[in-house]
Amino acid sequence: MTQEPTVPARGGPHRPTLRRHLGELLAAVVALAAMVAFTGYVRNPPAAEQERPEVRVDQAVLDRASRDNPCTRGRVMLTFDDGPDVHTPAVLEVLRAYGVQATFFVLGEKARAHPGLVAAEAADGHIVGNHSWDHPHLADLSAEAVRAQLSDTQAAVTAAGVPAPTLLRPPFGSTGPVVHDQAAALRLREVRWSIDTNDWRGRAAADIEAAVLARLRAGAVILLHDGSRESGNTVRALPGIIEGLRRQGFCTAPMET
Known part of the structure; x- marks a missing residue:
């Protein structure tokens, strides 16, 4: 062979x-x-694959937090998906400082990996909901696969010493007749959201806060994440969200089960 x-x-x-x-x-x-x-x-990705530092909440922010929760314009619901994970303790710390009760839609595989965090959510008065086992598009699955996704998550939550969830938030909002039937068989009520912050995309904390405060109305269901790679920014945005919605006369409450 001739070399070039x-x-x-x-x-x-x-x-x-x-x-x-x-x-x-x-x-x-x-x-x-x-x-x-x-x-x-x-x-x-599964909790074991997520290696990132936990965000520390500024103690000065927590010290000035008010638990006053006026309700002159109605209630709004803060909800958190995809946990529990490394940022969940910081989220709980902020909610505790402000006296806020929220709803956590947990993944079964993470609930099994972190039962103590699931128990901590319930102990603080938050609602624990079902968000599937590992975040698939449920509408693309067979009835048997959907049933396993939901029932295995129910089992992981109860294994943490928490009552079985009664609320289901399908990942991506992916649902259909098969999902409806399997959810009903497990006595799960499907719920969605009305304000999507897209915080999982890596948005800055100020942008996450603005996305919430610009669209508030009575009965709003705010979608946040405590279990994504970018949830550190959600933690940073949370005090401003709570203070801002209260300035507008809204109070916070968990979703009705």
Whole structure:
């Protein structure tokens, strides 16, 4: 086999070698972009795979927190999905400081991994709901698979010493007749949300807060996350959300079971 020259041929640069190198570089860039996109899409890996530091709540914020919860304009519900996880203790700490009760829609695999956090949620007066075992599109599954996703999560919650959930929030809002039937068989009521903060996308805390306060109305159900990779920003946004909604005359309450 004839080896390609390593120096340019007379009369101009060695174009085949340059084109090959450029092609290899382009392929590497495309592969890296695909890997980054895939990593961003998988927002809820199992708890054991999520290695990130817990956010510490500013003690000055907690010290000034007021538990006054006026209700001149009606109630709104704070809800948290995809936990329990590393940021759940900080969320609970903020809610406790402000005297807020919320609703946590837990994943079964994380509830099994962190039963103490599920118990802590219930002990603080929060509602614990079912968010499936590992966050699939439930509408794409068979009846048997949906039943396993829901019943296994029920079992993980009760194993933590907490009453079986009566509320189900299907991941992605993915539902249909099969999901309805399986939920009803387990005495689960399906619930959704009215304000999506998109906090799991990595939005800044100020943007998460603004997304809530700009759309408040009586009966609003606010979707937040305590179990995504970006939930540290949710923790940072939470005091401003609570203070802001109360300034507007709204009080907080867990969802009705």
